[in-house]
Amino acid sequence: MSASFTLRRVLDCPPEVAWRLVTDPDQMNRWSTARIDLAEPGPGDRPDTAGALRVVTLPDGKRKLREVVEFAQMPREFRYRVYDGGPLLISHRGVQTFTPVDGNRTELTWHVSMRLVAAPLATVLCRVIRKQVGDSLDLLAGLAAGASFDDPLPTTSPVGTSSTAPTFDGLLADAHESLAAQRALADELAADDDPKQWFARVYQYVTEEMIAAAQDPSALGLEHPDWVLALIPTFHDYYERNLTAYRTGGDVEPAWATAWSTAESSDPKRPHLPVMKGLLYGVSAHIDADLPRALVEVQQEHFPGHDLREFRPDYLRLAPVFTAASDRLLADLPRSHKPWWTPVASKIHPQFRDSMLGRVGYDVGRHRVKTFAKAVAALQDSPAAA
Template structure:
């Protein structure tokens, strides 16, 4: 169940100034009861553009929320979402709007909604957070009157123009990659090859990505064309290395480790090499292939844009991996699954994912790092151009 609240304050400054006070972490730390730090800026190296990352340390000093700025239209509307708040937090997002009033004043409206895995907990937490946010806004209202800021409008980074995408062609290319992945997974399964499990989950991820692009409102995708563009690029790295491994060619280290581990044997625990090989395959895809695939796609199709513009969509794709994991777990023999996966899934799929991350590979955290690595690759390429 979703809990939400709305708070409104009248600030004695124009919207341009209010925007800076409310969206710049450095200024926010002067009035917010929760500490806000900029983890990574968005386009224009700014903290208030879509794609910027923030870390919010709650007033107890122990728990942290990791946020992404999803939309920014200065000085009118600012939206953010928590993409990592622990396994019990299913959703947490905020919308801040700035309306000009006579006398160079601003009406600030702050809407917050959240969902938790525990029934009733969202409403209790909502009341607590409402009180903290209300206290913070009271401090802000007093601060803007005491500390003047430059009231010039914030500079908005230039966004490159983009030719309308040929969605039919993008879907055709993605579907072609998917057909090859299905064929590979079916062949490996037919020969009882232990590499089948990564091949199958990779197929599932691609299916879920295509489904998300067909219905972008489901995950709130702003750039479904970008999502589709990534699929063939990822696929090429995967297919090249698998073919090279099967034919005795040169294989990149991360993939060689994944495939050779899956094929190794452990007579006492025969499932262990298979599962380790699966996790090493996931690592090869995310740690080795993902940064360069993101950079390559950006260079080929979106070179006039800032890659960080696409980070909100990238993080919105997280449910794709949960859905693919669900499907793979349903396929795996019982001997290959940790005993607690079924119970954890019934309680909360995010709890299961958190336990898998703790005991194997943290997909969410590694995906965040891989995107940052891709941004750096693009930056280096631009510097050398």
């Protein structure tokens, strides 16, 4: 299911110049056969720092790949990953290294690996992209000779150094406390045969998967597992407060009121609809309403010396957490409570199923990206940032 290639070119310019030509979308569009647009800058408002987002429009002009910069060591190594490439693309990663040679020249090595839902598709796509990248690098080699820039690269990537977060063990204990409360709520609702149990259960599953990811950061490639753990109690507080208020007749925020009331509705002919709609409205309440303020709160309270955009790669790396939680919930749901096509789509690949759910209901991936940008904007507009 995977395919890869490695290409090399020797560029007639020093690594600092090669870096700019290869990592700045404005410069890339001088030689790339695919159009590159900066969607969101990374720390330092730069296009070449970890956390920046790019949109790649393939040469046919129809298909787009959305990339996140995952690692940047100027001017030595640059890594990026496609976080949204359509329902058939499972993974697509690129690593570019810049090695000084012959005094004032640079050997650029570009390694690309990808996985699709079917191995033949991966092989075909890899061949196509290899040719496109090769053609682009030939154009780059011609442009590099004599290239120069007036503004030098920063000596180091702009990253924060201070944190007021508790120790990892303390954060883990707090996360487990939130998980215990979520599990108790889901069990209580299930015992009462309350339809709100399904969202409560998937919320519990998401927390379990997040804790597991933080405890084994290599599984998803997490760089900041402490930040992942710090989020859990914060957004749990919003969730638990609104659920408790709804059950006791208190003040409930509109997004959560919609989720809970929809879950409690009925449709005898299509019993899965209220369940699915209630779940999607609950996910929307969590992502659109709770998550932006949770991101801001955790940043201000525990990581004030950092730029939130430093954590965007980890935020996007957590996407499999939601797929795993969906798998577990679908296994729990009665057959009458899930759309007929979900087992078929899951057999192709869980990512394909999630993409289908996004098309007919709520696109978790796209909304999570918007939510993070909303939190970044809120922090930039806050008095502390002025």
